[in-house]
Amino acid sequence: MNDMNLTRRNFLKFSTSAAGGIMIGFHLPVMAEAATDGGAVEINAWLTIDPDNIVSIVTPQTEMGQGAFTAVPMMVAEELDIPWENVRHVFADANRHVNNNNLYTTTSTGGSTTVSRRHPYIMQAGASARERLRVAAANRWQVPLERVVAKQGFLTADHEEQGTIQGSYGEFAAEAAEITLEEEPAIKAYGDWWLLGKDVKRLDVPLKTNGTAIYPIDVTVPDMVHAAVQACPVPEGKLVSYDFDAVKDMPGVIAVVELEQTKDVPAFTDLRSAVAIVAESWYQAKNALAVMPIVWDNGRGASISYDSQTAEAMQLLSGPGTLLLDEDGNLGKNLDKGVNHEAVPGLIEASDRQVIGEVYSRPFETHATMMPPCAVADVKDDRVDVWTFTQDIARSLNEVADQLGRETTNVFLHQTYLGGGFGGGYNMDVHRQAAAISAAVGRPVKVIRSREEDIAQDSQRPPVWGNYKAALGEDGLPVALVTHFVGEEKMPVFSQRAVANMPYLVPNRRHEYSAVQNHIPIGYHRAPGANSNGFIVEQMVDELALAGDWDPLEWRIKMTEGNEPWQRVLMAMKEKSGWTTDMGGGEGMGCAVVESHGTIAGCVATVAVSRRGQLFVDKLQYFINSGYVIDPLVATEQAESSAIWELSHAMFGGLMLRDGRIVNTNFDSYPVMKMPDTPPEIEVHLEMSEDGWWGGLGEPAGPPTPPAVANAIFFATGNRVRSTPISKAEL
């Protein structure tokens, strides 16, 4: 079986168990990569049309539950004008993309951008195909182009002699593929849509109710072996020695492979110093690795703990930080460029209505995607096949080529569904590990990270510490504000998101930042930066409002006057949520609004705190303005999902870092939200501006959730929760 030359399509149709002998056929049309067999004609790289008028639409982004595999086909189908039942989705061919000048522009899947940023060229692909079909029909029928109508999969024209003539797209596909347009058509405007804007169920739902959706962990290749890996438990540390003799006779054990770190301080996607055991079964590999003696040189990280980072942060917060500019080097779009930022602290010191905030903080969090990172690699002399946990198939393909020193033309990275992503599929080296191990043992290998290894080695969400001081004017509204946020040194930008860009019209603002030492790898974590910073900013807002005798919701409305997108959200919160600051009886409502990914998301939380200090989050209401929404059903699912994601971290999360290592190991020591903790009511209101802008929807409902809950706790109990997990706070 070793020399069997399986084509990619065969791989996806058939699989063999490692035990050998049992062939299971799972033919999944939607799992196929873009293909042109079976009479289907490729009109452009994005779509093929077959003779039965079935249109297969390519999605270059990954599907991790967020709906890319439905959104991209919807955008193409809208323009092509084909009945939704005729649409099939297919994975993009990463090799073709990489080796053809980034054919699909980008395969990156993050930042809630699949629709918001990519719609112009994705819709264009559908529009272009439709126009070429029209031209093909006009040519064949010899009628003027204006007479040819393309609608719901059919081309129709009034012919002078023949009367009304009609043909399916499928009948004209081959001719359309040959046509070059003189000018590409413009995409449709909002208001002209027939499909976008409607509730459309995700196409991948049925595959996920009978176990047939394929994730990297499910890929099996003939002659495949299994590997368990361990990198230095203190990141940046290195392997010194190991004793394979101690475990080599354990059942199933085949080999040990040392993974060498190629750079002194690796980038997040470089191979880290690690060791792998290869065995017949994954559990045998894991058992052997668990008992193999390994010596590590822990490096500088061994002296870093969360406590030492906190002490450093406190020290930094007691002095001034660096003036914060936004990502474009500006002062933030809502900051008055004419203000003398140096003078702001002096204004506060001179005021007799000062508000001095206490320190807020959020700890490290981990992704703990439901599927632990996993990759399969089959490295042969003339080609390399890889399946992996990635949010960017092209980037991962390039990384594998780099790892092995191969040409990208010979590397085939096959997309599968992902068992969650949340940003965790970016800074990932599991496919480098699989490629290196397969090359070393000369057989296809499946690497699965144990949950313990995942939590130890993940690119984590970084901690943040922050405080503020302000001066209030006669009307109780702030006239001057200084904030200081402390992040960590690897990606300090995360301590700045949603801070300089807060929309509140304080006339004199100054934002500062600092960073503590850190050796833990950092990654994108669903609404990065905004997720932790929102907790601080939006509780600060409540503190400022209350100090000035303002209702917190009225304060936000007043302080964003003239800002239509925010006003739309805030007015909806006021009118629809039953807002009150006076519930009594241990209950409270709290509100918060955070803008991220171009979308403004407001949350109103209703909580109850028992006499014994037990917290119940009874209700969460969301008011979200993303400009446009193409699929309200999926937008609602994503809001629910991000809400529970963030509430989970606020209530139960928190990684502990001690002597350089993450102390939490698995779901027993890193608890996440489960069904009994889930708020009984989560309501989502899409409050669209509908005026020409597109915000993202995969993440923004998360960030306002923890501060809305914390503000509600304040109204229920009078206690302010300044750190998470809330489950550890005294209420």
Add this chain to the structure above:
Amino acid sequence: MALTLNINGEDFEIDADPQMPLLWAIREKAGLNGTKFGCGIAQCGSCTVIVDGNAVRSCNTPVATAVGKSIRTIEGVSEGNDHPVQLAWQELTVPQCGYCQSGQIMSAVALLERNPEPSDNEIDKAMAGNVCRCGTYPRIRAAIHRAAELSKA
């Protein structure tokens, strides 16, 4: 050692160490990949299968203890993806990434076979061992009620 497992009504002759977790026997030996690995320590429910009518975590069940019992996995829930639980899951678009859903569905099937009309509290209790990082809990709760309704019809 040679063992026989009865999975979804079919006998699988496998060669495995008796201590091998049932999860890996199902996935690697029987080649049924619908049952997932999430934690390995009975803390997430991704690996849930039904053994003699009870939802169990296959990741910490030694394969030898499942010999002679009836094992049901996601592949055996229905032929046509049309068990009331599956239909309710599709109607309410429960799955997102989908990775936890085989386990969720097996827990829900076991619950409804024992208790055809569970209350919210009973659902919470029966489903408390199944983690979903995508946060599909509100839809799972609603879909279990819906499946109960569909089963009556």
